[in-house]
Amino acid sequence: MRKTLLAPLGLAAVIGLSPLAHAAAQPLDRIVAVVNQDAIMQSDLNRRLQEVREQLDSRGVTPPPMETLKREVLDRMILEDIQLQMAKRANVSVDDDQLSQSLRQVAKSNGFESVQAFQAALGKQGVSFDSVREQVRREMIISQVQRQKVAGRVSVSDREVEQYLDHLGAADKAQYHLAHILVSLPDNASEAQVAKARAQAEKLRARIKASGKSFEEMAGQLAQQNPSLSGGDLGWRPRNELPTIFADVVPAMSKGEISEPIRSASGFHLVELVDKKGGQQKLISQVKARHILISPNPNRSDAKARALAERIYNELNQGADFDALAKQYSDDKGTALNGGELGWSEPSEMVPAFAKALESLPQGQISEPVKSRFGYHVIEVEGRRQRDVTEQAQREQIRQKLFTRKVNEELESWQQEIRASAYVDNRLNDGGS
Structure with missing residues (x-):
């Protein structure tokens, strides 16, 4: 029942699109748990129990005895409530754009091409899309709190990566x-x-x-x-x-x-x-390039920026020094003092228009001005190579694997801490269904 940090949204994996008939309304509601100043009602617990049972059914999993399931689900709800209260105090929120992006991921994970198709399928089952939307929002908020509180407590050293590689015998490959x-x-x-x-x-x-x-x-x-x-x-x-x-x-x-x-x-x-x-090689293509960027600004219109870039292009083709022109004109202050040098990089790391120019430009040739969202670039490709990143990629995968493992271990410890420090009055066994 425990949700792990950095895992995909729980909803994406658990909505099985089986009929989600909600529990019948209770004639009399009651409090089943008090969490600090909040209360969890019997009706809330019943709805969550029904959802969990249907999720288990859709996966072909036999649920545990009802009393056991009630305790586990209520414990989960209590822990969620504590984390949501922490989020509220820390002003953690999820804006509509972030929520929409996550809903698209949830829809895709459930086999739908769009959120609209997903919403229509839920409607046919009598499931409120608004309730699903808010459930996703809650999970995203809880995930943010967990990242803030837990991820910062975890690190993976180079030595740990080395030990893992040695354990695998990867060092001899x-x-x-x-x-x-x-x-x-x-x-x-x-x-x-x-x-x-x-x-x-x-x-x-x-x-x-x-x-x-x-x-x-x-x-x-x-x-x-x-x-x-x-x-x-x-x-x-x-x-x-x-x-x-x-x-x-x-x-x-x-x-x-x-x-x-x-x-x-x-x-x-x-x-x-x-x-x-x-070992198996993983090669990436890299390009060594330099550029001169001419950006429009309040004192230079787009047309004037382009005209200046074209003038620089013509001067370079007539033998002008690239280094000197970059230092004199380039609006990319991070590279201008170094003659416009960008070093070795992957084209995919660049903005699309720049990347396209890098891929097609012959080595040693100066490009005509290339328009990007930053302005106009005059580019020269100085070299191309295939970079072997087999070891680098393997080490990064291992580092991420160790980090996720340690985060999940730390998450469990942290959740126990916040559960112990909160005021919780569990009334589940005081009567009622």
Whole structure:
């Protein structure tokens, strides 16, 4: 009978669309429970009992004895009432747009293409759509309270994810062939020394990528030229045997990719994923792009914004510097100072018009102004790649699984706490049906 946090709305799973004949009206109503300043009436309990019995029937489940069912249902109603009272004190509410969206999900879960079709089916069974609507609203409010009070008490550490992976034996499913270069740092290095080593590592990365030579060949040459550099081939290793500083970086890399500088106590490492074997790959397409955004504003009409974007497009095609124009004109302040660079991203993360342009634009070509809700974009695609996110996706799935499990455990504890702290007078066994 217990409802778990983060589960779908209970209603979506329990409305079986079997005939919902409600319990006959009671000639005399009575209070079956007092919850703080609220009261639960016999008629309320009877209606809920009838709904639960019909739900169980629609699933082919034999209900428990009536007295047992009454106690369980009333306990559930008491707990719901306590949470609704908490929501009221915290001014938690659900607006009509949120409610409409949830009702569409409920309708779809019950096999209807629209809320209107769902409403018509309920009407044929004599079920008030307004009562269903309010039931969904109550469940949404309770879910919000649970998230506010419980989810914040739960966290999943990286170590817990690692332990779960080790328990599954997943660590042995993929192996990585690595090579690396270390730009070393002395003990107790100063901030200036750290900054110099980082800059050196970044320059080395750019030099290796531009050389056209293999990482291993360049690493050997550079180490001979500079005694502060060391490294070599690390060979094949399963994930759980990777150096700790590499463990979170390498699984997300693609074959042949060179990492950004990775800091350790010894200095800065550059790591190349030479090859990978084992495990099922999950690849996503990513695009490296930069853009210049020209937005309409109170002093610049849409037509003027477009005209400026077209002028910038023409200047770029005549050899103007993209970096300089982005810094001068772009209204995307988050990227303008970096020459409009967006880094590697999935097109699906962008607004539709921008994503469509990224998918069709050849690498190295400048787009004509692309209109989005932000304004006009002039875009250049700098690179494309397939990103292996197998390990990353697996870790995220495990993290979510552990989080949900811990939340449900914490929810049960929290519900016991609020039940114990509330004033509850259960009068179910004082007489009556």
